[in-house]
Amino acid sequence: MSRRLQENIVATVVLAVFIAYLITTLSFGNNARLVPLPIAILGIVLVLIQLVKQNLTEKEKLEVNILSSLTGIKNPSPPEEDKQPSTPPPHKSRREIQAILFVIIFVGLILLLGPVVAVFLFSSGFLSFTGHYPPIKAIWFSALFSVALYLLFAVALQLQLYHGILAPLITP
């Protein structure tokens, strides 16, 4: 998928959100929509201009490079992280999907089992998956980390913990 197509998809989604926002705003009273209404209209106008611009121009023309205008330095040497991909990620989109999946799995575990158990399962699974630690070491490390978080949040900050959707099935 080309960068331009990706940009168009993002801009279209943003446009749809602004339109939905505008339609919802119309159902409010005068006072309640005094600011949201113009913001929605402004947002729609801006996204439309952006869509036209990004499809008609080769390069973004509305960039205001404050750094170069202030200093005259046009190409400061790029930082190491930008030019040192020792092993460049082979399939960026695959890694993006993996990253999103990791977050979804983690959130799912929190909803099902509560944060403490979820942290243990997620961190041991992640460290084993990435091969950072061998499984046994990953489990030990994650257990220690989960206990530390429990002590910090539940004991020190006296937070009422959530035990997950599955808790009523486990506890009598």
Added chain:
Amino acid sequence: MLEAIISGLTALATPQAMLFMIIGVSYGLMVGILPGLGGIVAIALLLPFTYGHERAATLALLLGAHIATIWGGSVTSILFKVPGAAKSLALVFDGHPMTQQGHASRALGASATAALLGGLMGAIFLAFSIPIVRPVMLALGPSEYLMMALWGLTIIATFSEGSLLKGMIATSAGIMIAYVGMDPVSGTPRFWFGSIYLLDGISFPVAMIGLFAVAEMIKLFVKGNTMINRVAGEEKSSVFDGVKDAFRHWWLVVRSSLLGLWVGVLPGVGASVGGIAAYAQAAQTSKTPERFGNGAVEGVIAPDATLGANEGGGLMPTLAFGIPGGESMAILLVAFLSMGIVPGPQMLTTELDLVFSMVWIIVIANIITTLIGLAISSRLARLPTLNPNIMIPLVLSVCLFGAFATRGLVEDVLVASFFGGLGYVMDKYQYSRANFVIGMVLAEMIERNLHISLGLYGDYFVLTRPITLAMLIFIIITTALPFLRQQRQALYKRFFFNKKNKQVKE
């Protein structure tokens, strides 16, 4: 005022405040040194811990961490050529060559001392600006505050790195999100879709955790497990050579600090600009500019003094007008609001002691950071590797646990992860997250002051209040200026190229 200065200091003389300050500074240094994190993530992760403690102690934790991350970010720029945050980029130019030449300890010593001196100047500025700003603030009415908030939004969008249009879209989206929940003026529930959870609005701290911390972890994973390796060579100088360098170039420190103050006071012009601008002025005013880029210690001193002073400058508009100087100030503002600290004239009247507590925190946190920094610099100089791989599960766990801890609601975990995804997409397609946050923060100020202005001065208040009108004209000019400049440059280029093409044809 003397009373406020003393009570500001005594508020910090409690065991809790001292402990929180040390925890904040140590945590800030640790997070700052880890590449890919930085000050914004550090503050976002601290937001769940800001409830239920002494206000001065919580401020010590937040500001202490914030100040320490600045120097922490400089460390990775100098040692690994990896800026801990965008604002530390300028330190790469000369800091890393110094490391390669075996002067890492000297560079770190100069960096820590310059940051301390700059930080002290920032604190002094903040203290001295209070009696000057106070009468101005008390003279302004709600319509002028409305204009200031609008100016803050437009100037932030104008100066946003990357696309101006995308910056403005992000700002509008931020404002949009801020209006989810009950309207404080009319009591109308807005954008709640029948959910009781949404009726309370989106929690700003939870959104910050998602937008910055969760998104950064997604970014780090996508980028791959980059190992930062270097061969730690023999050191040819000591930390105290760097300390002496900073004092020897005292005039450069003063100039750079003043620049940092100015950049901090201007809304929207972030510290990243300040660092580069300081480096440029150091190079331009040097008698030996050819040394810059090859390990000149002045190239380390100038950006760090600017970054140190920037905080004092940035706190002034944040506290006095509720207009954050940059993204880190926007997150600090979110933290202040969640602690019940509302920016405005009361900060310089009834809450003056709290402002002086902040001044003292800047002073003490800078001193502690520098002392710790100087003590660990020689060890850091021999640090061969940093592996961010392990950071992902740890930071992500703290993020989502922290999101839950903010209000004890499991829905906040969902919201944080949603904003994490949103933050990643925004970063990838260059819709400024900073603008989004600043839009969120200023939305309430705009709506409240607009309603009050309409109620007090009538529908045509802009025309009947001369200062408001003048401010509106100023906003229009400052917003239109970049567009006009672009058009002029485009016209110039077209004219120039046409002329050149003609000459080539001839």
